[in-house]
Amino acid sequence: MSDVLDVLIPTCNRASALAVTLCALAAQTLRHFRIIISDQSDGPGIVAAPEVQAVTRFLRVQDIDVVALRHLPRRGMAEQRAFLLAQVTAPFCLFLDDDVIVEPSLLARMLDTIRRRRCGFVGSALHGLSYLGERRPAHEAITFWDGEVLPETIRPGTQAWERHHLHSAANLYHVQRRLELTVRDARCYRVAWVGGCVLFDTGKLRDCGGFDFWxxxxxxxxxxxVLAQLRVMARFGGCGLIPSGAYHMELPTTLPVRSVDAPQLLWP
Known part of the structure; x- marks a missing residue:
């Protein structure tokens, strides 16, 4: 059976985090997927790190293909994502950050959701579990998609843009616990965007230009x-999945200099 999903991981100088992320992928109930890593690390690259090599070998004996590519020079994350998207041959692609732990059923749940909803993307927002003891009721607003996921045009500064607060800290985790939601009664909800773990319909992402704006x-x-999701959502719709099943390692960013925000510059 051919792969239905390509998992795309951009990475830079995070060998241990990448190894943990790969271990979580090895435990997925979904088996027919391929992992593509684009490495922009210093020196020989982290794909050569012993912990990454060990997990890569483990994945391959589980019949999960791993393609590790060196991609230099660094020309920004949009170009890095465009490079990854160019490698995709599967009908669906998951952009997954290199510091994310996913529950064993998550890939299967996301794939089932995007097939049923027929939208452009489904995102699983990242829980920051260090914030479990911190409640932010003002940032726990959620609006569900009870029917078809429809296209939406979301712009910075609008009321819909404020939805992004739900994905900060452990806000979404508190919501799913309060509503007593389980994977058996998962729901889709309206988003502004989702960071770190987003599954796209490959054809729909490419129809919207992918990351050709880099x-x-x-x-x-x-x-x-964010910009890529906004373009897809405006044409094909997009949603978040709750319960999420994705957890952030909360490591320091590898992109400390962020002089330009893409949606502010390029989104009409």
Whole structure:
């Protein structure tokens, strides 16, 4: 059976975090997927790190293909994501950050959701579990998609843009616990965007241009993933999945300089 999903991981100088992320992928109930890593690390690259090599060998004996590519020079995250998207041959692609732990059923649940909803993307927002003891009721607003996931045009500064607060800290985790939601009664909800773990319909992402806007951005930018989602959501719709099943390792960013925010510059 051919792979139905390509998991795309951009990485830079995070060998241990990447190894943990790969271990979580090895435990997935979904088996027919391929992992593509684009490594922009210093020196020989982290794909050569012993912990990454060990997990890569483990994945391959589980019949999960791993393609590890060196991609230099660094020209910004939008170009890095465009490079990864160019490698995709599967009908669906998951952009997954290199510091994310996913529950064993998550890939299967996301794939089932995007097939049923027929939208452009489904995102699983990242829980920051260090914030479990911190409640932010003002940032726990959620609006569900009870029917078809429809296209939406979301712009910075609008009321819909404020949905992004739900994905900060452990807000979404508190919501799913309060509503007593389980994977058996998972729901889709309206988003502004989702960071770190987003599954796209490959054809729909490419129809919207993918990350072809990368030459219009300086290398030191942020929000390229947001801009791509906004373009897909405006044509095909997009949603978040709750319970999420994705957890952030909360490591320091590898992109400390972010001079330009892509949606602010390029989104009409």
């Amino acid at each position: 030459p219009d951005l300086p290398a030191d930018h942020a929000g390229e993933d």
